[in-house]
Amino acid sequence: MKDGPDIARIAALIGDPARANMLTALMSGKALTATELAAEAGVTLQTASAHLAKLEDGGLLQMRRQGRHKYASLASDQVAETLEALMGLAAGTGHLRTRTGPRDQALREARVCYNHLAGDMGILLYDRLLAQGWLRDDPEFPVVTDAGARHLTALGLDIPSLQSSRRPICRACLDWSERRSHLAGGLGQALLDLMLARGWARRLPDSRVIQFSPSGKTAFHRAFPAMG
Template structure:
């Protein structure tokens, strides 16, 4: 096919191991320097800068300068959604990295997926909202119902004030470890922000892990009981 979207170009950008490691590191949602990303990719800072230039040209990342440093982040929610989907496909096909360790169970239990909650607790929240009729899913879309709006208000969230109005309010995102959907979009971001602001959980520095306190786990389960 000689016309249409050039998926080969995007696939080639993501397919390089060093660039794949860089993109995975940026799934934390944080803006990182070339030096930090070089350490994640296992390459020199100069090589990392070259990779970042290609990723920026390809529309996968954006770079901004602050003082002496240039910071990189994923270009959009769409890029994060694409990467999480690819991770899920790779996990389902048995293509897993062999670096097991004590953090693996925590990463699978709860982690940040760019700007929303993923892992076992992320899919539990999604399933809970869906089973109680707060979310409605059909083949074309995922929507927040009227009862869902009322529930979100009881949590203290105003959906009209959630950031990034051009981003869909609700979106499925395939969870790579659970291989089932979790909630993305503006509502997914808002709910993760709510969980953190209430002190139910904190992000573990330099990782994607979201660590819930015992009291936070109880509060989360009360708000989002397993169906």
């Protein structure tokens, strides 16, 4: 028997089509009921419950009860980042869903990746933070520079609190649609929360799509300008 992490078990859990659909639905960052996830997966409630039990036992989901319902959510940022990376691998090797259309394009432009901004707007945000010298590049954990801390504080973010958290303040997350990095971690979540709170963008109901208003895009470009 070989020692080390059992990637086959994790791959088997994710690889089932119904479970994969459930996990993808939870990439919205919202906790969902078994009934909602059954609809996402196209299976009965009884089958969905069995799948959820396996995913929870495998450490990919966490379940919590509120009132009469039990809600499922992804177990951690690491699970979300793994799923996003797998989406990128699937897209890069030609394994795409056949249905395309306006919603597909909207997902590519801006979407929530668990709790942070992804898609073209997420990549643009990350690129501009780097270009302005507000982040120092790193393949996995970018660093907020002193100039970046001053700028982000002026925008209204509590950088010392983010830096003191046990959670990484910055993490580079590979975007599935463009296969380039966008910003995850505490700062990635805080920036998306700021954009939503200020009305620059909104989340479309029952979707991962983030829709920026024209004035919101103007505010975005003002807060995170291009160089030159």
